[in-house]
Amino acid sequence: MEFNNKVSEVLKSPLTASGLQSLQVNVGYICNMSCKHCHVAAGPNRSEIMKKDTVDQILDVLKKHDIRTLDVTGGAPEMNPYFPYLVTEARKAGCHVIVRSNLTIFFEKGFEQIPEFYREHDIEISASLPYYLASSVDRVRGNGTFEKSIKAIQLLNGTGYGDGSGIRKLNLVYNPSGAFLAPDQKRLEEEYRRELKARHGISFDHLFVFSNMPIGRFRNHLEKTRTLSSYLEKLEQAFNPATLDGLMCRHLINVGWDGALYDCDFNQVLALHMHESCPQHIRDFDFVRLLKREMHVGDHCYGCAAGQGST
DSSP states (O other), rough: OOOOHHHHHHHHOOOOHHHHHHEEEESSBOOOOOOOTTTTTTTTTTTOOHHHHHHHHHHHHHSSOOOOOOESSSSGGOOOOOOOOHHHHHHTOOEEEEEHHHHHHSSSSTTTTHHHHHHHTTOEEEEEOOSHEEEEEEEHHOOTTHHHHHHHHHHHHTTTTSSSSSSSOEEEEEOHHHHHSSOOOOOHHHHHHHHHEEEEEEEEEEEEOOOSSSSSSHHHHHHHTTTTTHHHHHHHHHGGGGGGOOOOGGEEEOOOOOOOOOOOSSHHHTTOOOOSOOOGGGGGGOOOHTTOOBBBOOOGHHHBBBBBBOO
């Protein structure tokens, strides 16, 4: 059954926004890595990158409206030359800032100061670590990635990140390495915490567990291995109505690298723009209209509503 029909069956209405707490901003697809599960297919050869005028329009929205969280993603968001400016000005405006980092960027030439920059501004970090064993991580993200990630976490721990105080939060993100659903988040978090502490002496605040979306490079992998149909069926069969209230898209607006508006980062990749009744670009931002909007959904949305969901 198509996702929108499934939602209507459960809610007796289309999926609509239920708040506007965060502005999720994708500052570009350029990245120092080319991970196999990356839904935006980011990499060193991508050229899409947010320009300063768009950054200024985002800051203007944050200053004018009661949106208390800025969630910055990419690619490797740190590779956008206006990234420090965006983060610094958003903090001045009173926003809590979350950055989705791949951690390995800390060891690239010219980015060695990033951990100190994060500490200085009390930035919350959500970092990809697909598993706590090197073989699994390197298979998905490239040889040597796990070792760099561990060193980066140790570095962050040394500056007060992940100590449980809540001042400098360090969250890790798990994604399955294949065409299967993510396991129970609470159980896996306990496993990560125990194993990473014992093996590497590191700590973190939370583990977020997400199923891979059937788009981008992961979809290409599914098509090559002829497992796309079975994976889509698996997601649909795991649909959980209880996840609908907490779906991330219902509480945020996503801004693409070019300033276009979307319901989520996944819709951005698929070029599923806002419905016609909504503003289409950050320069035309209208808080009230966006707060009342109907979500633009597709069958890829099963990825966020399967099992424990992506909330």
